[in-house]
Amino acid sequence: MQLNTLEDLRAGKLAGSRRLKLACGLSEFPPEIFALADTLEILDLSGNMLATLPDDLPRLNKLRILFCSDNRFTELPAVLGQCAELEMLGFKANRIRQVPAAALPARLRWLILTDNQLAELPPEIGRCSRLQKLMLAGNQLRSLPPEMANCTGLELLRIAANQLSALPDWLLSLPKLSWLAYAGNPFCQDSSVQSDVSPIHWDDLQVIHQLGEGASGVIHHAEWRSAEGAQPVALKLFKGAMTSDGLPLNEMNACITAGAHPHLIPVLGKLAAHPEAAHGLVMALIDSNFRNLAGPPSLDSCTRDVYPAEASFDLDAAIRIALGIASAAEHLHAQGITHGDLYAHNILHGADGQAMLGDFGAASFVPADDPLVAKALQRIEVRAFSCLLEELLAFSALDQDSIPQGDFLRGAVNREKVQKLKFLQADCGQENVSARPLFSEIVVVLGALMPG
Structure with missing residues (x-):
C-alpha cells in the first residue's frame, strides 16, 4: 500500500481515494480524512503516535479495514463498534490493556491485537459470528472466554506467547479451526528439543x-x-x-x-x-527452480491463499504434492509438533510435484502425555490440509482436452482419481472434528492414487 502525505491530503490531491496510508508522527487523527468519507475503504495509520480516535469516526461510512499498529493506544477504541462496514482491525504493537465490548464491530472478520498487554477478552467476542481470523500472540492472556465457542467461523487463531495454563476443550472442537499457534504458554513451555544439531x-x-x-x-x-x-x-x-x-x-x-x-x-x-x-x-539450500505454491492470503481472501492466475497442475503432480505434504505433517505430529501454518504459500514445489513444507513460525509442541488432545490438534491441521487439497483440485488440469484423443482408459482413471480426491477433501474438512481422518490414513489414500 503506497504511503501518502498529509500535504497531498490537505491539498485535495487524494480526493476519491479508496485507500489512504499516513505515517508522519501523527498524535491526532487528521480531520481532513473525513473529506474521503464517501470513498475511503482502507485506512492505514500505523507507525504514528495516536492514542485515540475521534467520536465521529463512523462518518467514514465505507471504511472496511483500519490499521493502527505501532501507535500508543492503551484501549481498543469503543467507537470502532459503531462503524457499520468495518471488517478488519489491526492494532499490533500498541499498549492495549482493555478491549471494551462496544469496540467490536458487528461485521468483524479479522482482528489483530498481537504484541499488546491484554490480560482478558470480553465475553461479547462470542457474538462475532463472522470472525475468521484472530491474532493475539504476545499478550498476557490467562484464559479465553468460553463464549468464544460460539465463534464457529473461526479458522485461524494465534495465541502464542501468552499465560495460558491449558487449551480449552471447546477450542479443540471448533468446526472450522485450521491454523492454530499456541507455543510459549505455560502449559507447553517445558517442551524440549528432541533431536539436537551440531x-x-x-x-x-x-x-x-x-x-x-x-x-x-x-x-x-x-x-x-x-x-x-x-x-x-x-x-x-x-x-x-x-x-x-x-x-x-x-x-x-x-x-x-x-x-x-x-x-x-x-x-x-x-x-x-x-x-x-x-x-x-x-x-x-533448495534448488532455485523451486517456487512457492501460492501467495499468502490477501485482505479480501482473509484466510485463503492467493494463486497466480496462470496456476495449473497436472493431476498426478497435484497428488504427489498432496502426498508429500501429508507425509511431512504425519512425521511432524509423530514428533509431537503441530505446524500451525499448513498453507500453500509455505510450500515450495518443483517439477513433477516435488514439494517441501517450510516456515515453522507458527509451530507448537503438543502437550505431553495427552493422546486425546494430540489427536484433536492433528485433526485441526487436517482441515488446513483439506483447504490445500481443495485448491490443488481447483487448479489441476482435469478437462478432457488435456487427455490425448482416444485415450479413454486414462480419462476414466483420472475421473476416478478426482472423485476419490474430492471425497478425501470433504472427509478432511468435515465440521465434526473427531470424525476427520488422521494424517496416517490420508497418506494411505493418497499413496493408492499415485501412478504405478
Whole structure:
C-alpha cells in the first residue's frame, strides 16, 4: 500500500481515494480524512503516535479495514463498534490493556491485537459470528472466554506467547479451526528439543546475498566451509522480536526437533558465535527452480491463499504434492509438533510435484502425555490440509482436452482419481472434528492414487 502525505491530503490531491496510508508522527487523527468519507475503504495509520480516535469516526461510512499498529493506544477504541462496514482491525504493537465490548464491530472478520498487554477478552467476542481470523500472540492472556465457542467461523487463531495454563476443550472442537499457534504458554513451555544439531561457527560461514525475509527472520545464501569442503547453504538469522505467529525462538526449537524428512527442508546446524549474539539456523539450500505454491492470503481472501492466475497442475503432480505434504505433517505430529501454518504459500514445489513444507513460525509442541488432545490438534491441521487439497483440485488440469484423443482408459482413471480426491477433501474438512481422518490414513489414500 503506497504511503501518502498529509500535504497531498490537505491539498485535495487524494480526493476519491479508496485507500489512504499516513505515517508522519501523527498524535491526532487528521480531520481532513473525513473529506474521503464517501470513498475511503482502507485506512492505514500505523507507525504514528495516536492514542485515540475521534467520536465521529463512523462518518467514514465505507471504511472496511483500519490499521493502527505501532501507535500508543492503551484501549481498543469503543467507537470502532459503531462503524457499520468495518471488517478488519489491526492494532499490533500498541499498549492495549482493555478491549471494551462496544469496540467490536458487528461485521468483524479479522482482528489483530498481537504484541499488546491484554490480560482478558470480553465475553461479547462470542457474538462475532463472522470472525475468521484472530491474532493475539504476545499478550498476557490467562484464559479465553468460553463464549468464544460460539465463534464457529473461526479458522485461524494465534495465541502464542501468552499465560495460558491449558487449551480449552471447546477450542479443540471448533468446526472450522485450521491454523492454530499456541507455543510459549505455560502449559507447553517445558517442551524440549528432541533431536539436537551440531553448532556451526559464524566464522565458518560466508554470507553471499539475501534470499528473502519473513516476519521472523532473514534468509541468506551463504557458503559453509567445513572439514568436508565448502558447500552452499541457506542461513536464517532470526530477528528475536514478537511476530504475528509468536516468538522466533520457538520456531527454531521446532525446526530442530522436527528432524529429517524428505519433504522438510533439512537443518544442517545451529548458528554459534554470531558477533551480535543473533540466533540462526543453517539449512540445505533448495534448488532455485523451486517456487512457492501460492501467495499468502490477501485482505479480501482473509484466510485463503492467493494463486497466480496462470496456476495449473497436472493431476498426478497435484497428488504427489498432496502426498508429500501429508507425509511431512504425519512425521511432524509423530514428533509431537503441530505446524500451525499448513498453507500453500509455505510450500515450495518443483517439477513433477516435488514439494517441501517450510516456515515453522507458527509451530507448537503438543502437550505431553495427552493422546486425546494430540489427536484433536492433528485433526485441526487436517482441515488446513483439506483447504490445500481443495485448491490443488481447483487448479489441476482435469478437462478432457488435456487427455490425448482416444485415450479413454486414462480419462476414466483420472475421473476416478478426482472423485476419490474430492471425497478425501470433504472427509478432511468435515465440521465434526473427531470424525476427520488422521494424517496416517490420508497418506494411505493418497499413496493408492499415485501412478504405478
